[in-house]
Amino acid sequence: MRILTPFIAVLALIAVGLVAAQVPGGQALIGIVLPYLAFALFLGGFAYRVMQWAKSPVPFRIPTTCGQANSLPWIKQNKIDCPSTKLGVIARMILEVFLFRSLFRNTKAEVHEGPKLVYGSSKFLWLFAILFHYSFLVIVLRHMRLFMDPIPGFVAALEFGDGFMQIGAPVFYQTNAIFLAAIAFLFLRRVMLSNIRYISLPADYFPLLLIFGIAVTGILMRYVFRADVVAIKQLTHGLTTFAPTIAAGQISPIFFILQQADAHGRCLHEPHPEHDQQQPDGPAHQSVE
Amino acid sequence: MYGKGRIIPALILFLGLMTSPIWYKSGEASKMPKPEKPKDYKECVAPTQEMRTSHMVLLNEWRDDILREGGARTGKTPNGTEYIRSLQNGCMKCHSDKKKFCDACHNYTSVKPYCWDCHLQPKEAM
Numbered sequence: 001m002r003i004l005t006p007f008i009a010v011l012a013l014i015a016v017g018l019v020a021a022q023v024p025g026g027q028a029l030i031g032i033v034l035p036y037l038a039f040a041l042f043l044g045g046f047a048y049r050v051m052q053w054a055k056s057p058v059p060f061r062i063p064t065t066c067g068q069a070n071s072l073p074w075i076k077q078n079k080i081d082c083p084s085t086k087l088g089v090i091a092r093m094i095l096e097v098f099l100f101r102s103l104f105r106n107t108k109a110e111v112h113e114g115p116k117l118v119y120g121s122s123k124f125l126w127l128f129a130i131l132f133h134y135s136f137l138v139i140v141l142r143h144m145r146l147f148m149d150p151i152p153g154f155v156a157a158l159e160f161g162d163g164f165m166q167i168g169a170p171v172f173y174q175t176n177a178i179f180l181a182a183i184a185f186l187f188l189r190r191v192m193l194s195n196i197r198y199i200s201l202p203a204d205y206f207p208l209l210l211i212f213g214i215a216v217t218g219i220l221m222r223y224v225f226r227a228d229v230v231a232i233k234q235l236t237h238g239l240t241t242f243a244p245t246i247a248a249g250q251i252s253p254i255f256f257i258l259q260q261a262d263a264h265g266r267c268l269h270e271p272h273p274e275h276d277q278q279q280p281d282g283p284a285h286q287s288v289e
Numbered sequence: 290m291y292g293k294g295r296i297i298p299a300l301i302l303f304l305g306l307m308t309s310p311i312w313y314k315s316g317e318a319s320k321m322p323k324p325e326k327p328k329d330y331k332e333c334v335a336p337t338q339e340m341r342t343s344h345m346v347l348l349n350e351w352r353d354d355i356l357r358e359g360g361a362r363t364g365k366t367p368n369g370t371e372y373i374r375s376l377q378n379g380c381m382k383c384h385s386d387k388k389k390f391c392d393a394c395h396n397y398t399s400v401k402p403y404c405w406d407c408h409l410q411p412k413e414a415m
Contacts (some may be wrong), residue, residue: 145399147310169345227341240310
């Protein structure tokens with residue numbers, strides 16, 4: 001049930017997109033009204049969450065650490081894990097935010113014959129989490145070609161690097177495949193490992209399934225159903241310049257399905273507490289991915 | 290509120306970054322590409338909308354069919370007009386100006402096809 005509900009929710013979002021693309025006025029709703037609404041909600045919700053967090057008293061800046069704290073002079077301090085200087089805090093935060101250091105520390109425990117309890121390092125969560133997030137970043141930045149004009153140089157550089165293998169036309173992007181593989185891993189990890197499945201809630205499955213849906217519809221739109229990119233840029237660039245127009249009959253329904261899933265995803269999920277309630281830096285992060 | 294001095298500026302920076310496409314020196318939305326259509330020819334190998342979305346697939350199919358499967362060099366439109374299945378000698382025969390045709394939309398959407406790594410551009414466009 002905990003997995004079925006979010007699955008049905010994502011299917012419903014896709015169905016709404018499919019229907020709305022054919023109904024008069026539905027294209028404007030999904031293509032223009034919802035994106036503005038979702039974006040405003042995302043920004044507002046994000047700012048609200050940060051302010052709420054800033055208002056909450058927190059006794060210690062880093063509540064739980066795994067390293068040796070600053071102590072007597074002959075006890076060696078773990079300067080990054082349990083910092084006592086500003087520089088140490090900056091180092092810890094940079095490693096955490098950009099390299100997911102706390103996931104890198106992830107361990108697993110297994111019971112062998114004996115009975116013997118064995119602890120070991122487990123790096124797969126870190127590996128796939130980092131692949132997932134950086135692919136996502138590249139994909140989002142690549143999409144800036146549709147929102148900016150003239151297109152900034154870094155977008156062209158990303159597209160060149162990402163399509164480096166020059167497979168097919170339109171060219172195949174490596175991040176698309178890496179992204180799907182990483183989501184599949186993160187999802188299967190929740191389903192296959194009984195201890196992770198036990199602590200997983202609909203709020204954990206929903207974002208994974210939603211993002212998977214967005215990725216799949218996006219890939220289908222590019223390689224299978226083939227959308228009219230010029231007509232899409234007319235709309236998306238129109239959104240950023242506050243003069244959106246929808247070219248009649250030129251945008252295929254798949255685009256609206258994608259937008260529907262995407263818009264709702266941003267609108268409903270991102271400002272949702274689940275993403276922000278955890279401490280910005282700490283062991284709580286481990287269970288989130 | 291705690292840490293006001295750092296959180297507020299960081300939040301403003303974040304909001305600025307998120308909305309950057311809006312205040313970026315974006316050209317006007319009405320500035321759409323207008324690929325120049327050939328004057329002497331009325332009919333393309335496929336309907337306009339299909340060509341808009343899938344011309345690159347068609348080119349790849351031609352390449353695979355002709356170079357790898359030994360397919361025919363000529364094709365026929367539904368109206369019976371014969372054409373050469375070739376980028377340089379077929380497409381470019383009518384759409385002769387790469388800059389005014391291909392590049393118009395490709396530049397607009399940041400698409401850089403590698404056709405011209407091997408194929409020669411028509412002279413007037415060079």
